[in-house]
Amino acid sequence: MVNIRKVVSLGYLFSNGGVLMCRCDACGHTETLPARPLLRRYGAGCPVTRLERWLACSRCGGKGGTVKAVWPPDPDSGKRLVD
Numbered sequence: 001m002v003n004i005r006k007v008v009s010l011g012y013l014f015s016n017g018g019v020l021m022c023r024c025d026a027c028g029h030t031e032t033l034p035a036r037p038l039l040r041r042y043g044a045g046c047p048v049t050r051l052e053r054w055l056a057c058s059r060c061g062g063k064g065g066t067v068k069a070v071w072p073p074d075p076d077s078g079k080r081l082v083d
């Protein structure tokens with residue numbers, strides 16, 4: 001798994017088949033964030049790391065967490081969003 005911490009936008013991530021994992025700093029709960037609501041709310045140009053300050057854990061209610069872009073193993077054969 002590739003962990004990229006450089007700044008990636010939501011649009012770039014999702015159009016390349018990536019997903020967004022978030023992890024709660026308080027309880028360690030991890031969850032995959034859905035693409036469409038994020039794109040609609042924050043826009044394709046929003047850096048994924050900017051979402052960290054807006055996270056609220058669905059398990060413990062804690063604010064803040066870590067967002068990680070997760071890419072498909074092989075970009076050439078990976079899933080792509082078709083709209």
Ligand SMILES: [Zn+2]
Nearest residue numbers: 024027057060
């Ligand atoms: Zn939590």
